Amino acid sequence: MNYSNRHLRFGWWALAVYVCLGIVLETMHGFKIGWYLDVGNEVRRLMFTLGHFHGTMLALVNIAAGLTIRGVEGFRLRPSVSFALIGAAILLPGGFLLGGFFTYDGDPGSGVWLVPVGALLMLYGVVGFALGFPPKTGETMSRRKKR
Amino acid sequence: MFKRLHSGLFFWLAALVVVVAVVIVLMDVSQHSSSAASTPTNRPIAAQEGDYVTSNSCRACHPGNYASWHASFHRTMTQVATPATLIPDASNVELSFAGRQYKLERRGGNIFVSDRSLGEKDYGPPRQVVLLTGSHTLQILWNETGQGRTLEQFPFAYIIAEKMWAPVTQTFLMPPETKEAYSIGSWNGACMDCHVTQGLSKFVEGNKWDTMVAEFGIACEACHSEGREHIDANRNPLRRWKLHLTKSDDATIANAKRMKGPESTLVCGQCHSVWAFNGMDTKLDWNQSGGKFRPGKEDLVQRFVVQPNEKDHSAQKDFIRRTEPDFYRNRFWGDGMIRVTGRETNGVQESPCFKGGNFSCISCHEMHPTTTTRVALDSWARSDQLAPKMDSDQACLQCHKEMAARLTSHTHHDAGSAGSRCYNCHMPHTTFGLLHAMRSHQVSSPNVRESLDYGRPNACNLCHLNETLRWTADKLNTWYQQPVPELSDDDKTISAAVQWLVKGDAGQRALLAWGMSWEPAQKISGRDWLYPYLIYSLLDPYAAVRFDAWKSLQTLPGFSDFKFTYTADAEALGAAVKQSYEKWWSEMRPANPNFDPKTALDPEGRFQQDVFGRLRRERDDKPIVLAE
Numbered sequence: 001m002n003y004s005n006r007h008l009r010f011g012w013w014a015l016a017v018y019v020c021l022g023i024v025l026e027t028m029h030g031f032k033i034g035w036y037l038d039v040g041n042e043v044r045r046l047m048f049t050l051g052h053f054h055g056t057m058l059a060l061v062n063i064a065a066g067l068t069i070r071g072v073e074g075f076r077l078r079p080s081v082s083f084a085l086i087g088a089a090i091l092l093p094g095g096f097l098l099g100g101f102f103t104y105d106g107d108p109g110s111g112v113w114l115v116p117v118g119a120l121l122m123l124y125g126v127v128g129f130a131l132g133f134p135p136k137t138g139e140t141m142s143r144r145k146k147r
Numbered sequence: 148m149f150k151r152l153h154s155g156l157f158f159w160l161a162a163l164v165v166v167v168a169v170v171i172v173l174m175d176v177s178q179h180s181s182s183a184a185s186t187p188t189n190r191p192i193a194a195q196e197g198d199y200v201t202s203n204s205c206r207a208c209h210p211g212n213y214a215s216w217h218a219s220f221h222r223t224m225t226q227v228a229t230p231a232t233l234i235p236d237a238s239n240v241e242l243s244f245a246g247r248q249y250k251l252e253r254r255g256g257n258i259f260v261s262d263r264s265l266g267e268k269d270y271g272p273p274r275q276v277v278l279l280t281g282s283h284t285l286q287i288l289w290n291e292t293g294q295g296r297t298l299e300q301f302p303f304a305y306i307i308a309e310k311m312w313a314p315v316t317q318t319f320l321m322p323p324e325t326k327e328a329y330s331i332g333s334w335n336g337a338c339m340d341c342h343v344t345q346g347l348s349k350f351v352e353g354n355k356w357d358t359m360v361a362e363f364g365i366a367c368e369a370c371h372s373e374g375r376e377h378i379d380a381n382r383n384p385l386r387r388w389k390l391h392l393t394k395s396d397d398a399t400i401a402n403a404k405r406m407k408g409p410e411s412t413l414v415c416g417q418c419h420s421v422w423a424f425n426g427m428d429t430k431l432d433w434n435q436s437g438g439k440f441r442p443g444k445e446d447l448v449q450r451f452v453v454q455p456n457e458k459d460h461s462a463q464k465d466f467i468r469r470t471e472p473d474f475y476r477n478r479f480w481g482d483g484m485i486r487v488t489g490r491e492t493n494g495v496q497e498s499p500c501f502k503g504g505n506f507s508c509i510s511c512h513e514m515h516p517t518t519t520t521r522v523a524l525d526s527w528a529r530s531d532q533l534a535p536k537m538d539s540d541q542a543c544l545q546c547h548k549e550m551a552a553r554l555t556s557h558t559h560h561d562a563g564s565a566g567s568r569c570y571n572c573h574m575p576h577t578t579f580g581l582l583h584a585m586r587s588h589q590v591s592s593p594n595v596r597e598s599l600d601y602g603r604p605n606a607c608n609l610c611h612l613n614e615t616l617r618w619t620a621d622k623l624n625t626w627y628q629q630p631v632p633e634l635s636d637d638d639k640t641i642s643a644a645v646q647w648l649v650k651g652d653a654g655q656r657a658l659l660a661w662g663m664s665w666e667p668a669q670k671i672s673g674r675d676w677l678y679p680y681l682i683y684s685l686l687d688p689y690a691a692v693r694f695d696a697w698k699s700l701q702t703l704p705g706f707s708d709f710k711f712t713y714t715a716d717a718e719a720l721g722a723a724v725k726q727s728y729e730k731w732w733s734e735m736r737p738a739n740p741n742f743d744p745k746t747a748l749d750p751e752g753r754f755q756q757d758v759f760g761r762l763r764r765e766r767d768d769k770p771i772v773l774a775e
Contacts, residue, residue: 034519038211038520039213039214040210040519105208105211105212106209107387
C-alpha cells in the first residue's frame with residue numbers, strides 16, 4: 001500500500017470538496033439565505049462553518065501527511081494511523097455538517113455525535129503520526145552539532 | 148556569550164508579557180468591582196432573584212426565540228433610560244402643563260428634568276430621568292425622587308407615531324380636569340406589577356420603596372417561569388437529545404403551547420386582564436415577596452381575573468364595587484364585556500370558543516415566529532404578533548371549518564367584502580386605549596340589544612355608519628331571525644353612529660371618532676358626511692376623542708396634511724375648528740350636496756339644528772376613565 005499517494009489523493013480530493021462547500025456557503029451569504037443566516041438558524045451556521053473549517057484543515061493535514069511519508073526517510077506509518085487520519089477527516093467535518101442540517105433550536109442535529117468520534121480518531125492519528133518518525137540517527141546528530 | 152544574552156533577552160520578554168497580562172487582568176477586576184459598587188440608588192434595579200436567570204441565559208440555546216423576543220415590544224416595556232433607549236426628541240425640550248413649565252436637558256449620558264411655576268424665573272433642581280415605559284405607541288418617562296428607588300412620572304408622554312409630546316393625562320381617555328395620571332410611587336406600587344419580570348416592590352415607609360426586579364421589561368421568564376432548573380438539567384447533552392429524539396415535553400420549563408386553553412390564556416392573562424388582589428394580605432405579600440403565580444397554574448394565586456358576570460370572588464368584587472364605584476364602568480360595558488384595551492383575557496375567557504378548553508391567545512397569536520429575519524420580526528411585532536394567516540378568516544376557520552363552504556350564505560355579504568370577514572362581525576372595534584380603538588377579544592355575534600341596553604356600538608353600525616339601529620334590527624331579523632326590539636324614534640330615523648358620537652359617553656365618542664377612519668366603514672358609508680362630525684369632535688372635552696377625530700380627518704380627501712394640536716387651549720381649538728369647517732364647506736363639500744337625513748345633516752350639509760342640538764344636550768357627560 002502506498003500510503004503517501006493515498007493521503008495525497010484523499011487530501012486533494014477532500015480539499016476540492018471543501019472548496020466547493022466554501023463556494024456554497026459564500027453563495028448563501030451572497031443571496032442572504034435565511035435557512036443559513038437567520039438568527040434562529042445560528043446553530044446551523046455555526047455547524048456549517050465549523051464543518052467547512054475542519055474539513056479544509058484536515059484535507060491539508062492529509063496532504064501534509066502524504067508529503068511527510070514521502071519526504072522523511074525511514075518514516076514508519078502504521079495502517080491504523082493512516083486509517084485514523086482519513087477517518088477523522090471524514091467524521092469530524094461530516095459530523096458538524098450533518099448536525100447543521102437538522103437542528104433543535106440551540107442544539108445541532110444528532111449527526112454531531114460523529115464529531116467526538118472523529119476527534120478521537122484525529123488525536124490517535126496525529127499522535128501516531130508523530131511517533132512514526134525514525135529515531136535520531138548518528139548522522140543527523142552530527143549534522144546538528146556542526147551547526 | 149551570545150547564548151547567554153539570547154536567553155537573558157528571552158527571560159525579560161517573558162517577564163514583560165507576564166506583567167502586561169497581570170495588568171490587564173487587574174484592570175478587568177477593578178472594572179467589574181467598580182461597576183458593582185456603582186449600582187444605582189435612585190431607581191429600581193435588576194438583581195438576582197430566586198431562580199430567575201434572565202434572558203441572557205436563554206439566548207445561547209434559544210437564539211431564534213431570543214431574537215423574536217428581542218424584536219418584540221414586550222422587551223422594551225420598561226427600559227433603563229439611556230441615550231440609546233430614550234426617544235431622540237427628549238433633549239432640550241420645554242413643555243408646559245397645568246401651570247408648570249418643564250425642561251428636559253441632556254447632560255452627558257443622562258437626561259434631567261427640572262420644572263418651575265409659570266412666571267417663575269428659575270427652574271428647580273434637576274431630577275434624573277431613570278426609567279422608561281413603552282416604545283410602541285407611547286414612551287413615558289420616570290424620574291428619580293430623592294426617596295430611594297421611588298419614581299415619579301414625568302407629566303408628558305411622547306406619542307411615537309406623531310413625534311409629539313402630550314400631557315400623559317391626554318394620552319389616555321380621562322376627564323379633561325384630570326391633572327395627574329399617576330402619583331409619586333405609582334410605578335413602584337402598581338405599574339411595575341406588569342411592566343417588569345418578577346418585580347419586588349418592597350415598600351419601606353411613607354412613600355419610599357426599595358424596588359428590584361428580576362429583569363426590566365417582559366422577558367422570557369415572565370411566560371416560561373424561572374429558568375434555573377431548566378438550565379441545570381439541560382447541561383446534560385444526553386438529556387437534551389433524549390428530549391429531541393423522543394419529542395418529549397421538558398417538564399423543567401413552562402411552555403404555553405403545551406398547556407390547556409385556560410392555563411395557556413392565563414400566561415398572557417397574568418397581565419393582559421383586569422385583575423385584583425384577593426385581599427390586603429395578598430397585596431402585601433405581593434409587594435414584599437413578589438408574585439406567586441407561575442405560568443401553567445390554573446389561577447393567579449394572590450390575584451384573580453375580575454369577571455363581573457362570573458360567580459367567583461363575589462366578596463372581593465362587592466368590596467371593589469363599594470370602595471371604587473366607577474371601577475366596573477371604567478373597564479366594562481354594562482353586560483360585563485371588557486371595553487379597555489390591553490385586558491384581552493377578560494374577553495377571551497368569556498368567549499364561547501374558550502369553553503371548549505383548547506382555545507387560548509396562542510390560537511391566533513405567536514410569540515416566536517419561525518422566520519427570524521429583522522424585517523420579518525419587525526413586521527410581526529407591529530402586526531399584533533399574529534401567527535401566519537391569523538389576520539384572515541383562517542383564524543376562525545381553523546375550528547369552524549364548515550363555515551368555509553357556506554361563507555356568503557352565513558354572512559349575506561360578498562365573499563370578498565369586509566362584511567364576510569369573520570372578525571369584522573364577531574370581533575368589532577369596541578375596546579379603547581392608548582388613543583385608539585381595538586378589536587374586542589370577546590368573540591360575539593352582533594345584535595341590537597347590546598347597543599340599546601349597554602350602549603356598545605354593534606358591529607353592523609360600526610361599519611354601516613350611516614344606518615340606523617332600525618335598519619340593523621331588520622337585517623338581523625331577516626338574516627338570523629333575531630327579534631326586533633322596541634326602538635325609539637331616534638333609533639328609527641337617525642344613524643346609530645351619529646347618536647353615539649354626539650350623545651354617547653366619552654368612550655363611545657372615542658370609538659366612533661376612531662371608527663370613522665376605518666376604511667371599510669368609509670367605503671360603505673360614504674365619506675362626505677363624515678367631515679362635519681369629525682370637525683365637530685375636534686372640540687370634544689376629552690382629549691382622546693379630539694385626537695382620534697383629528698387622525699380620522701386626516702384619512703379624508705383634502706385633509707391628509709391637516710395640522711391640529713389636540714392638546715391646545717379652547718381658543719386655539721376653536722380657531723382650528725372654524726378654519727377646517729370653512730375649508731370643508733368651501734372646498735370639499737360635493738358640488739350638488741344632498742346629504743342623507745339619517746345623518747342629521749340637512750341636504751346642504753348643515754347640522755339639523757333641532758336634532759343635533761337635542762342629541763348634544765343629551766350627551767352622557769358622566770366622567771369616565773378608560774385607562775389601558
